[in-house]
Every structure is written in C-alpha cells, then in structure tokens.
Amino acid sequence: MPLLVEKRGAVAVITISRPEARNAWGSDFTAEMKTILADLEGDRVIRVAVLTGDPVGGAFSAGANLTKAETHAVASPGAAIEGMTIWRDFVANQLTDFAKPVIAAVNGYAIGVGFIATLACDLIIASERAEWRMPQVKLGIMPAYGGAVRLARWIGKGNAMRASLGYPITADEAHRTGLAQWLVPHERLLDKAMEVAGELAAMPPLALRLTKESLNRGMDIPNLRDASEADLWRFMALAQTEDSAEAHAAWREKRAPDFKGL
Numbered sequence: 001m002p003l004l005v006e007k008r009g010a011v012a013v014i015t016i017s018r019p020e021a022r023n024a025w026g027s028d029f030t031a032e033m034k035t036i037l038a039d040l041e042g043d044r045v046i047r048v049a050v051l052t053g054d055p056v057g058g059a060f061s062a063g064a065n066l067t068k069a070e071t072h073a074v075a076s077p078g079a080a081i082e083g084m085t086i087w088r089d090f091v092a093n094q095l096t097d098f099a100k101p102v103i104a105a106v107n108g109y110a111i112g113v114g115f116i117a118t119l120a121c122d123l124i125i126a127s128e129r130a131e132w133r134m135p136q137v138k139l140g141i142m143p144a145y146g147g148a149v150r151l152a153r154w155i156g157k158g159n160a161m162r163a164s165l166g167y168p169i170t171a172d173e174a175h176r177t178g179l180a181q182w183l184v185p186h187e188r189l190l191d192k193a194m195e196v197a198g199e200l201a202a203m204p205p206l207a208l209r210l211t212k213e214s215l216n217r218g219m220d221i222p223n224l225r226d227a228s229e230a231d232l233w234r235f236m237a238l239a240q241t242e243d244s245a246e247a248h249a250a251w252r253e254k255r256a257p258d259f260k261g262l
Contacts (some may be wrong), residue, residue, distance in 0.1 A: 003032045004054075005040075009145035010047045010151055010201035011194060012040050014115075015056045033091045037098050042169035044261060047201040047208070050193045051106040052122060053114075060130070061114025084140070088114050092120035096216055099209045105132040105193035106171075107186070114141050116143065119150040122212055125196065126180035127189040131168040153219060154179050168197045205261040210234040 014036060016023045039044050095102050095117065104121035110134045118124055118132070134143050142148075143164050151161035155177040163169050175183035184192045185245035190230040200208060214234055218227040238244055242262040250257035 001083060002026060002028060005036055007043075007046060008194070010045060011197040012043075012046045012049045013190075014049055014051050015054050016055070016061050017054035019054045021057070022056035022062035022109070023053045023098070023114070024062045025117075030089055030091055030094075030249065032246070033094050034089060037094055041099060047205050048197040049100060049259075050105055050190075050197055051095070051102055051117070052190065052193065053106060053107050055139075057110035059114070060110040061105075061117065062109055063112025063114045063135075066253070071135045088131055090145050092150070095120035100173040100205070101197075101208055101212055103197055105199075106132075106180070107189050111131065112136060112143075113145070116147040116150065119147070119154060123196065124174070124180045124181040124197045125184065125189065125193050126171045126174050127184065127186040128171050129186045132163065132174060132179070133166070133209060134164050135166055136165070137168050144225050151179075166252050196255050199216040201206075202259075204238075204241070204247060206241055206243060207238055210238060 002016065002018045004017045006015070014027075017027075018024050018026065021262060037049075040049060050135075054102045059125075065227045101123065102121040104118040104124045106118055106124060106128050107127045109131050110118050115134055115209045134147060136143050138146075147165040148160055151163060154160075155163075159169075159177055169177075169179065171180065171183055174180040182192060182196070214231050218230065221227040221230065243257075246257050246259060
C-alpha cells in the first residue's frame with residue numbers, strides 16, 4: 001500500500017510511501033486516502049492527522065510519475081468527463097473536507113500534485129530540506145485541482161503566480177511568506193509535527209472541527225458580513241457543548257480540562 005497509517009495515541013500519521021519513485025503520486029492514492037480518512041473520521045480517539053513522506057524516498061512527494069506514458073494524457077472527451085467526476089474525490093478535496101485538523105510535515109521535495117496536497121492541509125511544518133515546485137507549465141499543462149488558487153490563499157497572488165510558472169519555493173521562503181508556519185532542522189521535523197499535533201489534540205475537538213470548517217468555508221463566501229453570520233451560528237452551537245462548559249470551569253478552577261468531544 002502506498003499510504004501507510006500509524007496511530008499514536010490521539011494522532012494518526014499518514015505516510016506517502018513509494019520510496020522507489022521518491023514517493024511519486026498515483027491514482028491508487030485517491031481510493032486509499034478515502035478509506036483511511038473515513039476510518040479516522042469515525043475513530044473518536046484520533047483527533048489530529050499528520051501527513052508526511054516516507055524518509056526512504058527522500059521527498060514528501062515527487063508528484064506525478066512521469067515514467068508512465070499515460071501520465072497527464074487525456075485520451076478522449078469521454079475520458080475528460082470521467083476525469084472531472086474523479087476530481088470530486090481527489091485527495092486535496094478529501095483532506096480539505098476531513099473534519100479533523102491535518103498537519104503537513106514536509107520532509108523534502110513537494111512537487112506538482114504533491115505540492116497541491118500540502119495546500120489542502122491545515123498547517124504546514126517544513127524541514128530545512130523542504131522545497132515546493134510546480135513544473136506543470138513547462139510540461140505544457142497547468143497546475144490542476146485549483147493548485148494556483150489554493151496557493152494564492154496561502155501566500156498571495158503574486159507569489160502564487162511565480163510558483164505556478166515553475167519557480168521553486170525554498171523552505172526559508174515558505175516560512176517567510178507564510179506557506180509554512182514552522183521551519184525546523186530536518187531531524188526534528190516529525191518531533192515538531194507530533195508536538196504541534198499533541199497541542200491540537202488536547203484542545204476541544206468540536207471547536208477544532210468548526211474552526212477548520214469556518215476558515216475553509218468562509219474563504220468561499222464573497223463578503224465578510226455573511227461569513228461572520230455563519231460563524232455566529234457555529235459559535236452558538238459550540239457554546240452549548242459540554243466541552244465548552246468544561247473549558248470555562250477548568251479556567252475558573254485553575255485545573256487542566258478534560259475534553260470528551262461532547
């Protein structure tokens with residue numbers, strides 16, 4: 001299986017593992033990721049996921065496997081229509097729609113579709129060896145799956161245009177522009193990812209879920225007033241939860257809270 005899952009307490013580590021091809025992406029990832037995320041969604045113990053690349057492959061993901069002649073080829077109008085149907089299930093959409101926070105731990109090259117997968121995560125931690133590239137234009141195509149627009153939402157239009165035309169983003173630049181929220185020595189990457197994941201897992205899970213939903217959905221709402229009103233309903237729903245009552249009581253009583261996701 002090209003996707004490996006390890007559950008570590010409240011954190012699930014999902015590893016892109018095709019080391020013989022630098023963790024190159026494959027169509028098999030879509031079905032596997034769907035199964036994995038459905039399992040994690042229903043697992044009440046798991047509160048956060050970390051997505052990273054197999055260290056043996058020396059990359060987060062080298063993107064599409066260009067050694068295969070059918071890669072990036074569209075055989076017919078029918079195949080194009082079928083491809084649009086498959087797109088709705090694409091991994092980036094799955095990660096964005098996944099209710100729990102996902103942290104990308106980028107341990108090397110994130111190229112093409114591998115780049116886009118990081119943009120569907122909620123937080124990004126970069127190793128000093130990380131580098132993002134979108135080579136699609138040089139191959140006569142373009143970043144698909146909303147890659148350029150997703151990137152613009154992280155780092156702005158100008159920086160996104162530059163990267164979409166093939167210019168690389170180094171780890172330092174990713175951190176400086178806000179693409180990566182943390183930049184760490186390579187050997188500390190997974191430790192940092194688990195540290196951040198642990199901090200998130202200790203938070204009220206329903207509040208985590210609706211905060212992620214609010215940001216992702218709110219960016220698709222064309223005006224701030226409507227986005228704010230939608231948030232008010234989420235706020236009022238959370239204010240009625242047992243975890244909210246527990247958080248406030250724990251603060252007043254100066255003790256650690258015990259959240260149950262209720």
